[in-house]
Amino acid sequence: MNKTYQKKHELWLSTLFASFAINDETIKSRLYDFSQIAFRHMKWLGEQTLENGENYNYDRSMVLLKRNTVFEIIEALKNEIKAFHSFYPDNVLGKRIKTDDIYLLEYLSEVLSKEENNKEITAFNMQRKWEDRELEQSQIDALTLFLFDESYKEYELILIYAYMQARTKNILQFNVFQDLVDESHFHLKSFGNMMAKLGILALPRELHEMTYVVKDLDKFLVDGIAEEEAAKVMCKELSDAITDEKLSKFFDFINYQENYHIELMKKLL
Amino acid sequence: MFENVEMPEGLNAETLEHLINPKNYGKIEDADGVGVALDEKTNEYVVFYTDLNAEGIENTKFATNGCQDTVVIGSMFTDMIIGNDLEYAQKAIGKMHEKLGELSAQQQVCADIVFTAYIASLQNIENKEKGEEEEMHVLKMKDSCESVQKEGEGE
Structure with missing residues (x-):
């Protein structure tokens, strides 16, 4: 369970820092909202871990998504979200997290479908x-x-x-x-x-x-x-x-x- | 051998790089030695992990809840000593101290907490070699960042 918690911690940070890196205010704001949802996922996973008599820590193993364009960041974030799916538990919380992530993936695909969103990253x-x-x-x-x-x-x-x-x-x-x-x-x-x-x-x-x-x-x-x-x-x-x-x-x-x-x-x- | 060592005076490109990507930051599982230097007044600490081999320092990592000066000095110091022998590391401390003499009292406290944690990690190795069961060796700092700051404000 700590591994799931660690992955969610990493995904929270990836989404949050993607939001900081992107200059477009609309995309920035949506990603920030999603990062806050990811933080709540992390909190709930932590609660569940403790209820099961286990523990979690704040270890992480990640690198910042440093990319040159908005599309490159969004693509990298999409891949990260998809890779994390197998870590979620098979219960109500796991299902909730998966549906949130699927909605986020749809939003990211929407961003990628509009070429005008593909600006340079200056962060x-x-x-x-x-x-x-x-x-x-x-x-x-x-x-x-x-x-x-x-x-x-x-x-x-x-x-x-x-x-x-x-x-x-x-x-x-x-x-x-x-x-x-x-x-x-x-x-x-x-x-x-x-x-x-x-x-x-x-x-x-x-x-x-x-x-x-x-x-x-x-x-x-x-x-x-x-x-x-x-x-x-x-x-x-x-x-x-x-x-x-x-x-x-x-x-x-x-x-x-x-x-x-x-x-x-x-x-x- | 240390002529080109740049200390964190002003924000040059090298210092920024250490700030953005601190080198050797983190922990080593089952390290040969784990040392902690603790400032009891501020609860600020540096924890230092050291792995030794026949040649000297095979690997080190550090972590801290301290300020950016501590991070930059820890990053530079670990980078200097990995792959070198213990004598080299001791000289590196001396050389860095000389250069730190040009910096603020607060930065010197930051450097001392890094060096003290390294020394504590060696002490931990020595204690374990003597058969002691010691998870980590803790050394308490004499000078506190807090008192140095207060002295500075009083000037």
Whole structure:
């Protein structure tokens, strides 16, 4: 069952990062929706694994679908989805996942049928240019480092909170973990799309079990609050340093969101 | 032998490559030695896996929940030592320390946590050779990234 979970984890990431890589807003948005469905599949597979008295982990063995055109990414994603079909369990959940995947495959075929969708992919070109605006090199460097640090952090938080949520019987904890997972999904989406705009889209590195198997929740929360405080400082510094008003406002917005994360985490202490 | 080693100062193409595709990242199942360096204040860690053969370091991998500096240094360091003997690895630490002297205190802490995890993995091998049953060898860091950051803010 862990193998199925691992495959779904990989498919979630492949769909999510395909969404980040593609510039067309309609395709991007549809793929993002499908990636969220894949994340729920992963969550349900995890619950079923635990109900069966087994365990799962966050090991993965995948490479990012780095391609030059939209069609190449979509084709690669289609192949991945088809290859994963044999892994799903023969039960109600397995059937649900298969029908969702078949619908996604139909959507991908629809995209491939329209030649005008086949645009160039710029998410991996390493250009590090922010739209058509002029940012100083030091600002671009600061933004690059921030995005690498924070995209990993958000991915890490999604998986840690989901791991703890799957194992708690406490309703308050369950709800707070859900809020934090939802918030981190939004942040990861924002940062992933920004990395793609800069041409530096990359998968967050794999989580080691020392990171997500939390033995002391209180210590984890205290450390987590300190990390949120540090993220706030980074957002503020970036917002102050970046001359682009739109970007600066975005980092202020994220900064205020981190404030509330701290409140949510304090509820659990 | 280390003249061309570029340390992560500024974002050059090599550093970006290590950020995008960290080398030797992950774990080795049933590694000869597993070492962990732990910063108890921040709970930041580096875990280092080392496989040895008659010539020296056959393979290494590392993983961390730390910052990108730690990832870049871990990626560079593992890349330097694989396929070399233990003496070379020891010299690599010294040489990297020299170069890190030009960098921030925070980056030095990041480098130290990587080197300490490597040393812990060797200690784990030694302990197992002596017959000890030790899953991994853990070394606690003296300097914390958190205190270095606070000192920096206080300046």
